[in-house]
Amino acid sequence: MHALILILILCLSAFLQDDPYVQDRERMVRTQIEMRGIKDQAALSSMKKVQRHLFVPKDLRDNAYDDRPLPIGYGQTISQPFIVAYMTEIIRPNKNSKMLEIGTGSGYQAAVLAEIISDVYTIEIITELSNSSEKRLKELSYKNVYVKNADGYYGWKEHAPFDAIIVTAASEYIPPPLIEQLKDGGRMIIPVGSPFQTQMLMLVEKKDGKVTTKSLMPVIFVPFKRSK
Amino acid sequence: MNYFGLNIKKISVAIFLLSISIIAYQLLLIHIFSITQWYHFAFMVISVALLGFGAAGSFIALFKNRLIANVPWLIPFSMLISGLLQCSAIFISQLSFARFDSYLIFADYSQFINLIITYLIFFLPFFFGAISIGLSFIIYIDQIGKLYFSNLIGSGLGGITALILYSIFLPEEISSLISLLPIISALILFPNNYKRIFTLIFILSIAVSVFFFINPSALKKSEFKSISKTLNLIDAKVVFTKNSPYGLIEVVSSPVLRYSQGLSLAYQKEVPQSKAIFLNGDWFGSIVKTNKGKNGFLHYTTTALPYAMKEKESVLILNAGSGIETAQAISYNANRITAVEQNGIIISLMKNEFAEDSDSLYHHKNLTIRNIDSRTFLQADTNKYDLITLPYTNSFGGGVGLYALQEQYLLTVDSFEEMFDHLESEGVISVSSWIDYPFRNPLKILSTIVEMLHKKKISDYKNHITAVKSWGTITFVVKKSPLNSEEIVKIRSFSDSLMFDPIILPDISESERTKYNSMQDEKFFEYIDEILSGHRSRFYDEYDFNIKPANDDQPYFSQFLKWKSLSYLKDIYGIRNAPFLEIGYLLVIITLIQIIIIAFVLIILPLFKTDLKGNGKLKTLLYFGAIGLGYMFVEIIFIQRFILYFGNIIYAAAAVISSMLICSGVGSYLSSKIKGSKRNLIFICGSIFTVLISYKFLLTPVLQSTIGFEFFLKAVIAFLLIAVPSFLMGMPFPIGLKIISAENKSLAAWAWGINGSSSVASSVLVVVLALEFGFATVILIAALSYFTAALTKVSFSAFSRRYNL
Structure with a gap:
């Protein structure tokens, strides 16, 4: 009898739950992120919380927690979960940080950051993606994320300097305005490399006016299954 | 009839x-x-x-x-x-x-x-x-x-x-x-x-x-082609399209498209907008404003290193493309600039349709433009230069394996030797690359330079080579005479002012190499030192990728794949990224295997359904397979050799294919007047064998000694060299077919199919053989193919006697 009640409760809770991907998400964080060496607790708990499936096209929701990027339209992708976690850890976010993201995409990286820090400024060059991500982030009640539709090359001068800058679109150079808008002691992470080939994820640090870089890991634009 | x-x-x-x-x-x-x-x-x-x-x-x-x-x-x-x-x-x-x-x-x-x-x-x-x-x-x-x-x-x-x-x-x-x-x-x-x-x-x-x-x-x-991705940018549009034998050329403009490869972190000004040129949907180059004056971004890249060492009067720019290196030479006030570009359409674009977008770069008074292959230019040119510069090696297609099978005669040890011979006594060669990972391009450039110096009997490599890296690019400079102390000071000063790090200098320290730009994998520096050491041969063997320098006999600079590197790449990038990695060579092997399987299904299996007699099948297969293979091998060798001779891959290929087929056609026509006897077949196949063996030793020297001749004379020489074997090679097929059809028409149809399939398989096999053993071996195999065909004469002679042919 006792066991029957327990089963009933479990069934009911599953039925009433509005997020059917909780377990997928926890598995994603455990197997794809923690096991690959990401230790930052803030990044881990944020990625457990943010519902990644709401940031991908509806027909790909069941793949949202796969270990790969997914297409979001306009030739763009939502990054692989590990890359989002890795970039978040590298910039060392804390609750007082002010950050700039270049390349909002679907808004997922901004949402992950918004769970950790006070203000996230994010710029998207493709108007349709900018509008849809702004709407999505509003619907999900992220009040500390500010979206702008513009060319990310120029950064967001009005809100500079930033404690950290995350660039998600690959570049063959590091835009000078972004270095300028980086606070002294700040960190920027950016994928750089030869046009249209493999890129290197690069950490740029500014300290006492001196700028240094460290190449971290190779990244590549991953082909994805075409949505039918 | x-x-x-x-x-x-x-x-x-x-x-x-x-x-x-x-x-x-x-x-x-x-x-x-x-x-x-x-x-x-x-x-x-x-x-x-x-x-x-x-x-x-x-x-x-x-x-x-x-x-x-x-x-x-x-x-x-x-x-x-x-x-x-x-x-x-x-x-x-x-x-x-x-x-x-x-x-x-x-x-x-x-x-x-x-x-x-x-x-x-x-x-x-x-x-x-x-x-x-x-x-x-x-x-x-x-x-x-x-x-x-x-x-x-x-x-x-x-x-x-x-x-x-x-x-x-x-x-x-x-x-x-x-x-x-x-x-x-x-x-x-x-x-x-x-x-x-x-x-x-x-x-x-x-x-x-x-x-x-x-x-x-x-x-x-494909939405993954670079032009497709560029067209996703704001207001991106194709503003120019032209088809040509070189490929489809498209120019894309977008207000957010900028060019500045490997820009220094010290650069504080605006990076200029540019238009991008695509060849067959792949990025070819950018059209940028000349940016005159010291503040131009072209002074803030590692490619500016040779200019920082000493002022350059005369500059030779090879594979000039859309003119980035030319713009740099102009911005440093070089007086005599020669830009060499094979693609005439690109030159025309820069001179006409997009002259304004490049500040009329290709009309500059100090500039001479030569529309010819860079290597061919080098072989015919007699001038000396203070600086010879090449574009980023990755722009040749290296790094992703897409061009692994493309002959890159400009990036061979022989080519660097020729460049070295074109330097003034204080002159330098400059070559740059992105620092790819796993490390390939920079290491192969260095190994090529070191082998070149070794061949020039220079052993103190570190006194002749310097290299500077930024956060993502590296520029190597090799000097004809040893670097002097003043230059070493200038290299350090240049690096420091632009937040670059010197990598190779006679008195380099480890800390200098990572002062501004460090790397997660610092083995890069060990590899550099290994190549500069006396143990480089061992290092080439042990390294996960093929970084042994290319030479004219195997001119495949971008062929980095070793079989052991496949699993390494898969671990780093994942199998889904295979199309972007070093798998060009692997795909050739896959292509060859699929051809052999399909050919077996289409050609060998049907035999079981026919009433052909046993002994004739094998000899027919051998004879027609061998002449199909031999013909295709000779065709490919001629194309490879004449690319350098004429300096234009498209026209060389067209001229070779057309001349060969037409001369063979004449041979075939005359063969109808020749009796299909044992003696004649031995004579024809034996003559082809002899001509090809002599070509193995004579073709390259003849071409090298006449490359400086006038075009018309070269065309005559080329035609004669192609015509002799091609004329003879047009005969074995029709004579052989006529002989076997006398016994069995089914066998003749089948033989014709074998010949066709063998030609297709050979066109792939020749790539593998050239990559592994070089062209000298390929021509030898071609000769042996005709020798093998001659050996099968016995069965034909029997047919001849039987049918009184």
Whole structure:
């Protein structure tokens, strides 16, 4: 009898739950992120919380927690979960940080950051993606994320300097305005490399006016299954 | 002479036209696949399609009697079908059920089904075309020399036709025009008793071709091609399109498109907007403003290193492209600048349509532009320079393996030796690259420089080489005389002011190498030191990638793949990224395996259904396989050697293919007057063997010693060198076919199929052999192929005696 009640409760809770991907998400964080060496607790708990499936096209929701990027339209992708976690850890976010993201995409990286820090400024060059991500982030009640539709090359001068800058679109150079808008002691992470080939994820640090870089890991634009 | 009412003259004309269309169509498909997809997959698809010839041979051998009974309508009908398929295949292949994307093949396995459908779609036009040629050969076997002549001459003109069409029409329009030729061939051969039906079909077929010409199906490029990604940028649009034998050139503009490879972190100004040039959908270069003056961004890249060491009076820029290095030389006030670029369309664009976008860069008073291959220029030029500079090696295609199979004569040790000889006593060579990971391009550049110095009897490498790296790029400078202390000071000062790190200097310290830009994997520096040490041969063997320098005999700079590196790359990037990695060579092996399997299924298996006698099969296979292989090997070798000689890959290939086929056609024609005896066959194959063996030793020296001659004289020399073996090589096929057909016509059809399939397989095999052993070995194997063909003479001589041929 006792066991029957327990089963009933479990069934009911599953039925009433509005997020059917909780377990997928926890598995994603455990197997794809923690096991690959990401230790930052803030990044881990944020990625457990943010519902990644709401940031991908509806027909790909069941793949949202796969270990790969997914297409979001306009030739763009939502990054692989590990890359989002890795970039978040590298910039060392804390609750007082002010950050700039270049390349909002679907808004997922901004949402992950918004769970950790006070203000996230994010710029998207493709108007349709900018509008849809702004709407999505509003619907999900992220009040500390500010979206702008513009060319990310120029950064967001009005809100500079930033404690950290995350660039998600690959570049063959590091835009000078972004270095300028980086606070002294700040960190920027950016994928750089030869046009249209493999890129290197690069950490740029500014300290006492001196700028240094460290190449971290190779990244590549991953082909994805075409949505039918 | 008539056979079932088919006239030999009419058949010759029809085969001539059909052969033009088949070769032109084949070249068009390579062109289109290179634009929409990826060259290596074009190679895979087309090699399978060409096996349509082998399949047709087997098909005729199997159903000979029924087919021959229907030749009056079957030959024109097959030509008609081939024509209709030629004009519609591209359209069909782009329909959603068939559309295949080579970049997705490792991510979406359902693409394999699309690949097989694509194979089939492009196999059929060749199969039907081959059926009509094969049947004609069989029924007119006694006139085979003349028919083969038409076939070869038509094929030879097919290449030239394609080049002419590329210059006038867009790729999607060309297939309709080409398809008219087989349709007209069919019209020529219409049998009188079916005239009404065929006239109706002919009119309908022409209407279909005209429809596809007026409404060509737009070529859908893979969304993973670099142009597709660029067109996703804000307000991005194609502002210029021109098709040419070099490929489809497109220029894209967008207000957010900027160019500045490897820009220094010290640069504080605006990075200028630029337009991007794409060749076959791949990034080729950017059109940027000259940016005169010291603050231009071109002074803030590692490529500025040679100018920081000392002022340059005379600069030679090789593979100048859209002129980035030229703009840099102008901004440093070089007085005598020579820019060498092979692609005349690019030069024309920079001089005319986009002159304003580049501040009239290519009209600068200090600049001389030479429209020729860089290596050919070097071999003929006698001037000396303060600086010789090359573009980023990655822009040659290195780093992703896409160009692993492309001969890059500019990046060989021999080429660097020639550059070194063109330097003034204090002159330098400068070559740059992105620092790829795993490390390949920078290491291979350094190994090439070190081997060059070694050949020049210079052993203190560190006194002649310097290198500076930024956060992502590295520039190597090699100096003819040892670096002096003043230059070393300037290199350090340049690096410090631009936040770069010196990597190679006579007195380098470890901390200097990472002062501004550190690396997660600092083994890079160990590798650099290994190459500079006396243990570099051991290091080449042990390193995960092929970084051994390329030479003229194996000019494959971008072939980095070693078999052991495959699993390494898979671990780093994952299998889905395979199309972006070093798998060009791997795909050639896959292509070869698939050809061998398909050829086996199409050619060997059908034998079990025929009544052919045992001994003849093996000798037929050996003879026709060997002459097919030998012919293709010689053709490829000639193309490779004449690229350097003429300095233009497109025209060299067209000239070689056309000259060879036409000379072979003449040989074939004359062979009909030669008795198919044992003695004659021994003499012909033996002569080819002798000529090819002599070419192994003489061809390269003759070409090298005459490369500086006037174009006309060079053309005559080239034609004579090609004509002698080609003329002879046109004979063994028709004579051999005539002899065996006397015994069994099925065997003749099958032999023709073997010859076709062997040629296709050889075109892939030759790439593997050239990569592994070099061209000298390839020419030796070609000679041995004809020797092998001669050895099979015994069976033919028996036939000759038996049938009194």
